[in-house]
Each structure stands twice: as C-alpha cells, then as structure tokens.
Amino acid sequence: MRAFGEIWESNVFQKWLMAISGLLLVGFLLGHLSGNLLVFMGPDAINEYAHGLRTMLHGTAIWIVRFGLLGTFVLHITSAMKLSRRNREARPSRYNTVEHRASTLASRSMLYSGLLLLTYAVYHLAHFTWGVVHSEFYPKASPTGPESNGAEYIPDVYSMVVSSFQVHAISVAYVLAMIMVGLHLNHAIASAFQTLGVRNQRFVPVIRMVGPLLGILVAAGFSSVPLAILAGIVK
C-alpha cells in the first residue's frame, strides 16, 4: 500500500497522469467540436444529435461520460497543481539560468490558463447544461412536463445556442475563452508527448507542429459558432 502511495506521489507518475488525462480531454474536445459544428446543418441536425446523446443506453451513456470526464478533469487539475507547487518549491534561488526561468514561465502560464479554463467550464455548464445563467435562453419544456404532450421530447439546443450567441457579450466571452483553450493546447501537446517519452528525432518536427495546429483548429472551430451567429450566417 505504501509502495502504491509512493508511486502515486512521484513526479514521474503525476506527469504521466497529467499527460494522459490531458490527451483524453483533447479527445473530448474534438468530439464536442464535431457535435457543435452540426449547428451549421440546421436545427434538426444538432437537436437530434443532443437528443441521441441524452437517450443513448436509456440515458446511462451520458452519465458514464459525465463521471469519466469529471474524474479526468480532477486528475488533470490536481496533478498540474501538485507539479507546479513542487516546481516552485524546488527553485534553488531567484537568480536562475535563462533556460530554467523560461520553463517555469511556461509552466506558470499553463497553470494560469488552466485555472481560467476551469472558470470558463463552470460558467459554460451553468449556461448550457444547468440553465442557471442566461436562463432566459434555456429550453422551457421538460421531458416529463405537460408540454411534451406524450411525444418524444427533443430539446431545442439549436435555439438556445443561437439566441445566446446573438448577445454580443456572451459571444465575446466564448471567443476569448476559446483563444485561451487554443493557447493552452499549443504548449500542452508538446509537453505531453515529451512526458510520454516520444523523443524520436524523426517525430520531433511533427510533434512541434501538432500543438499549434491543434490549438488553432480547436480555437477557430469552436469560435466559428458564435462568430457565424453574430454575423447572421446562422440564425
């Protein structure tokens, strides 16, 4: 038991946890992005997709994904905070080499962008999942309410997204958060591969490109939804 505790607390294990949980979160982001882009195909496409997710395996699949996602988030955040605290404590003096200072600057900015993303994630859930902020845009009908009239209830996710992003302040907040996601990924991917030991010289140029490319893809892809709504392309 003690050996397990020691392994768990070791820097190497915590770095692996951070890298693997981070890559799983990237997988979620890419899946979520492809779902969001259905907004460009009209209300039926995205509403039926959202309905399909909620009813898969009689509604249990979404809960499995939610708990898995929550666990992954918690592991990612706790390992990041642990490693950054240890990094700070291990700093020998205020007068370091340029290289050491650059690496702590990068990891500190990762910690801050990560904490900002956590704030965004809570706001985002409160907005689209719980309907406790901007609740005026949240679909009013409920699956069991009289509005459903016995018919299969399909939530109007499309109208909720479109009416929310027609408000400039909400769109701007989302686009800024998506730029933050992109910047976070830009650095994260290379560090994750380094931690996982992918150091083969042949892959180095590819790995260096994957972070920025993925960062741009995710930031631009997610931002395209509020921007297209603001521009009146999606209405």
Ligand code: HEM
């Ligand atoms: C412009 C960007 C985004 C848009 C338009 C968007 C849209 C949505 C919508 C409409 C839902 C609710 C789906 C439903 O009710 O069926 C949702 C849920 C969610 N989104 Fe996003 N999203 C965006 C970015 C993100 C990002 C960057 C993250 C990760 C940090 C994220 C994480 C989540 C999570 C965890 C859920 C909850 C899933 C659940 O448990 O039901 N989203 N999003």
